[in-house]
Amino acid sequence: TQLLEQSPQFLSIQEGENLTVYCNSSSVFSSLQWYRQEPGEGPVLLVTVVTGGEVKKLKRLTFQFGDARKDSSLHITAAQPGDTGLYLCAGGTSGTYKYIFGTGTRLKVLA
Amino acid sequence: NAGVTQTPKFQVLKTGQSMTLQCAQDMNHNSMYWYRQDPGMGLRLIYYSASEGTTDKGEVPNGYNVSRLNKREFSLRLESAAPSQTSVYFCASRDGINQPQHFGDGTRLSIL
Numbered sequence: 001t002q003l004l005e006q007s008p009q010f011l012s013i014q015e016g017e018n019l020t021v022y023c024n025s026s027s028v029f030s031s032l033q034w035y036r037q038e039p040g041e042g043p044v045l046l047v048t049v050v051t052g053g054e055v056k057k058l059k060r061l062t063f064q065f066g067d068a069r070k071d072s073s074l075h076i077t078a079a080q081p082g083d084t085g086l087y088l089c090a091g092g093t094s095g096t097y098k099y100i101f102g103t104g105t106r107l108k109v110l111a
Numbered sequence: 112n113a114g115v116t117q118t119p120k121f122q123v124l125k126t127g128q129s130m131t132l133q134c135a136q137d138m139n140h141n142s143m144y145w146y147r148q149d150p151g152m153g154l155r156l157i158y159y160s161a162s163e164g165t166t167d168k169g170e171v172p173n174g175y176n177v178s179r180l181n182k183r184e185f186s187l188r189l190e191s192a193a194p195s196q197t198s199v200y201f202c203a204s205r206d207g208i209n210q211p212q213h214f215g216d217g218t219r220l221s222i223l
Contacts, residue, residue: 009151031209042115042201042214043154050209088153092209097142097161098169099212101154 003027004091004102012108013079021074021105023089030094032065032072037086046074079109113137117202117215124192124222132187132218134202142205143185144212145169145177147198154201160185192222 007022023032031050035043047056049065049072056063060083062075072089089102118133136143141162146154146169156169160179174196176188185204189196199219203212 004153006153033211041216042203043212044214045211048209048211090154090212095208097159097167097208098156100156101146103151103153 004089004100006087006089006102006105008105009103010106010108012110015080015109015111016078019076019079019107021076021087021107023072023074023102025070025091027091027093028069029091030069031092032069033090033092033099034063034072034074035088035090037088043086043088076107079107081109081111083107084109115202115204115213115215117200117218119218120216121219122221124189124220126192126194126222128192128222129188129190130192131189132200132202132220133184134186134215135184136202136204136213137183138204138206138213139182140204140206140213141182142207143179144203144205145175145185145187146201146203147171147196148201148217149198157187157200194222196220197222 004025033048034046037043047063052067052069054065060077064073087105090099092099115136144159145157158177160166163182178186199217203214205212
């Protein structure tokens with residue numbers, strides 16, 4: 001069974017601080033996606049990474065896919081209250097239609 | 112521009128009752144999915160449909176059935192609801208492998 005473990009599970013920080021969220025597995029994935037979910041809504045895609053070692057930037061968010069395609073990280077620079085939410089990683093395996101979701105990191109940014 | 116629409120948004124059932132959760136997408140996507148979300152467990156796949164006319168089990172299919180009615184609609188049925196099925200249920204669709212999933216806003220289901 002493929003599993004994706006995210007850490008930390010909860011994070012509460014002050015506005016302006018930096019943070020990193022990790023997504024780890026013992027399995028290899030052909031692609032990995034990061035989603036953000038706000039209360040009462042479904043997850044919304046932030047980014048997809050497909051190449052080992054790939055780094056993608058989305059404004060203050062930096063996403064990295066591990067060289068072995070077993071892990072990923074999300075780094076937020078100068079966090080803002082609008083970044084508050086549940087962050088989910090999801091791994092896809094080549095040739096299947098299924099994605100495995102991580103356990104989630106709940107981020108709260110205090111003004 | 113609706114995307115993925117789920118109905119109902121909220122539902123309370125008694126143990127043993129049955130109900131069907133509805134999902135429709137207007138993006139002409141081939142694949143559709145049903146997930147449940149429980150605290151501390153992320154999203155777990157119940158069933159999915161890779162294309163119209165096909166359905167397959169996910170991680171946690173027991174107690175559920177699905178129907179891919181047509182390309183737009185994918186329903187999830189609880190035949191005999193149990194308290195362990197209290198959860199938030201999300202439907203999603205996507206265009207193909209490695210493409211992003213588009214989610215509905217969820218159905219909050221409580222079973223007493």
